[in-house]
Amino acid sequence: MNEQNSDGTVTKRFMIVNRKAPHGTVYALEVLEMVLISAMFDQDVHVAFLDDGVWQLRRGQVPAALEMKDFSKTYRALEGYGVDKIYVERESLTERGLLEKNLVVPVEVIGRADMARLMDGMDVVLTA
Amino acid sequence: MKFAILVNEGPFNHQAADTAYQFARAAVARGHEVLRVFFYYDGVHNAHRASAPQADERNIVVRWSKLAEQHGVDLAVCVAAGLRRGVTEAVIAPGFRITGLGQLIEAGIDADRTMVFGD
Numbered sequence: 001m002n003e004q005n006s007d008g009t010v011t012k013r014f015m016i017v018n019r020k021a022p023h024g025t026v027y028a029l030e031v032l033e034m035v036l037i038s039a040m041f042d043q044d045v046h047v048a049f050l051d052d053g054v055w056q057l058r059r060g061q062v063p064a065a066l067e068m069k070d071f072s073k074t075y076r077a078l079e080g081y082g083v084d085k086i087y088v089e090r091e092s093l094t095e096r097g098l099l100e101k102n103l104v105v106p107v108e109v110i111g112r113a114d115m116a117r118l119m120d121g122m123d124v125v126l127t128a
Numbered sequence: 129m130k131f132a133i134l135v136n137e138g139p140f141n142h143q144a145a146d147t148a149y150q151f152a153r154a155a156v157a158r159g160h161e162v163l164r165v166f167f168y169y170d171g172v173h174n175a176h177r178a179s180a181p182q183a184d185e186r187n188i189v190v191r192w193s194k195l196a197e198q199h200g201v202d203l204a205v206c207v208a209a210g211l212r213r214g215v216t217e218a219v220i221a222p223g224f225r226i227t228g229l230g231q232l233i234e235a236g237i238d239a240d241r242t243m244v245f246g247d
Contacts, residue, residue: 012237030169030209037229043237124236127244128136128169 010094013032013043015046017127018053023068027128028056032074033111034126039081047078050089050115051109054096057103075105089115130161132235136227136246138170139188140181145174149191150244156199164202164235165192167224169246175203177221189221196223202232 020027137144179189
């Protein structure tokens with residue numbers, strides 16, 4: 001799956017999976033820090049949102065009300081870091097009454113079975 | 129096989145720290161190589177040397193230190209996650225070191241398998 005580049009370095013398929021709501025626990029914020037760092041390593045980075053993780057991309061969050069930082073803006077900046085493979089699981093949106101237009105950033109919405117296949121093709125899956 | 133291990137949870141509060149340790153020890157015992165154990169989120173508390181569980185309980189922090197001492201396993205604690213929680217150079221147990229998140233990505237690149245322990 002991973003390819004050896006001509007200069008001897010290795011490019012692997014990384015997937016960083018978000019499964020938790022943006023607030024309530026620190027996972028979403030610290031996963032985002034992981035995504036930003038992974039972008040600096042010239043790897044094939046994929047970011048996935050499923051289960052309550054889809055709430056992270058909900059437009060119109062007001063985390064200041066919880067004295068929390070609004071890091072949802074950072075998802076919009078990911079493309080600038082070369083991270084543009086962002087996948088959201090359709091069933092997770094539907095189960096929560098969310099629509100693609102409610103999200104802060106353009107994503108690829110895929111079904112649960114396709115998400116499983118995509119994940120299966122990864123070299124490294126980091127999740128929280 | 130070369131393994132990288134990510135510990136997402138704190139000791140005592142969650143089984144993840146125990147299972148990660150048992151996995152690492154079993155892997156080493158079977159002749160595999162554990163390239164790095166990386167501690168992130170509340171997992172950084174696994175490195176706190178002030179941890180003092182009761183005598184009839186397993187000592188999670190000491191157990192990790194022994195794994196590093198006996199088998200040369202690299203115990204890497206995320207600097208940013210550590211700073212948030214007061215786990216800094218000054219309080220870490222022997223065998224642990226404070227480093228950046230890049231070392232997790234690097235371990236993922238170098239290892240044959242990356243194992244994540246948490247929910």
